Amino acid sequence: MNISTSLNVFGTDYEQAIPVCKEAGFRALDFNYWDHQKDVLAKSWEEEEAWAHRIRAAADESGLPFTQMHGPVHGRSFREMVLGLNAESFLDMAKRSLRTASILGVPWVVLHASAISGNGESYGEVKEFNVKFFRQLFPVMEQTGVGIALENFYDRAARPHTARRTYCAMLDELVELIDTLDHPLVGACLDTGHAHEQGIHPNEIRKLGKRLKATHINDNDGLHDQHLLPYQGSIDWPAVMSALHDIQYEGDLTYETHQAIRFLPDALRLEGLKYAVAVGNYLIGLKGDPKGA
Template identity: 25%
Template sequence: MPPLKIGACLTAGEIETHREWLFDAERDIELQDFGSYKALTAEFEDRISAARAALEGHTGRRGIHGPYEGLDMDNKDPELRPLITARYLKALEAADRIGARQMVLHSPYRRWYAMNRLAKPGYAENLLERVHAIMDPVVQAAEDKGITLVIENILDVDPSHRRAMVDSFGSKAIALSIDTGHAHLARRMSGAPPVDYFVRDAGNQLEHVHLQDLDGHADRHWAPGEGEIHWPEVFRALGECESEPHLVLELRNKADIPKGFAYLSELGLAC
């Protein structure tokens, strides 16, 4: 299996430190400047300008992480749903204006759903209806802009639930994202399958991956090699994907990006 090219998740202000590594090899970049309330309101134009300046000269693929704090894609309050839609649409505008063709959003599925979905009639259908109420305008806007929404596992136990949700839209503007750390944490906490199973379940719907390692106790976002994940099998599964997903290191300590890259590179997995 040939090594796979990987990039990183950074804010605009952090790009310069890793500029040569990112730009010379046209690596994937995921900007993480547009997730907060301030970023999408009072600071919006300043952040757009900062992102454009930081990305000048970059010819690789780009994405952003969309907003998520307090913005549940499955919200039972009909008065709050339009606010969530509006935040997602504003983040899509940011993505479009900085030349990003992906936006990461968080999955609404968790262990509670996995254990309760068959406990009463209509449970799964009602959740999906609420998701569509929020997401239908966002998916349409993404189609119009040529951007793909990628839905990241957070507390997902069964990856097929999120995949079925993506399928329900019948649109190429929504696909799957996997966070390797979240998948492994779900395995240790909730009996989810291993990370490579998440990848293989996604198949060619996989368009984006957060690469991070952990100890199985907390969402550490350590560099690969510092935790428990079996990286050779994860990359074997990634090598089977024909969709060529964005592969980005999402590390809490950005100074560890060279170390995480070196570890995967020395294993012959990344380039």
């Protein structure tokens, strides 16, 4: 298990971020396609392809592999999309993200399932819609060898009285969707912060089993999506690591902790990243001990 980080700790400047992450001690990287989504929409595929090759060259020069990528994000539902996207244009962007991931050497692209509109569709309708949508990606996945890791989300914290449900906020829903898609290139991404906001105990991580292919490791206070480093919020990290150990998770611990790092002054950023690596190595060292070291 390696300690990895999303490049979103630097915003969008990957040329600056990659060598600093290497110096800090990270052994792998996550590329946040989402951060570049607006710019990608303005690119032709040929321009995006050349851009991806430049990113790959920068990573290769530093000796850091990309082991996952946060793919494009459509918004809170498939009918309330960001940046003027619609179902057809978002599907095209998702396919392009898989091709870009292939150039970067990324094995898993993280995507979100969601409601159709959030206006009263039944659970069965939402599940069927998501199954049909993600199956449209199968041909590109099989062509590139890049899989999709569907991420758990949240709807409980900070909105306790809302009637709107967010599909796959519960791990049972995520498991059911993955099993219905029934494809070796479909897995799960565990976002520890989302699970904590949802009130999901770390013991429930075991439900994901071998489906778990990627992680978004971050902490919060249980109420807000704060994207902090472990031990800066209230997650039970020994319990998280015990669950990952029990399901024999083989991927990376990949930070999505930009709120703890991105806003540091440049003079402190390297030290902040070194501290993040030290925290990650400590987590790995827990080796399944539910009480911690």
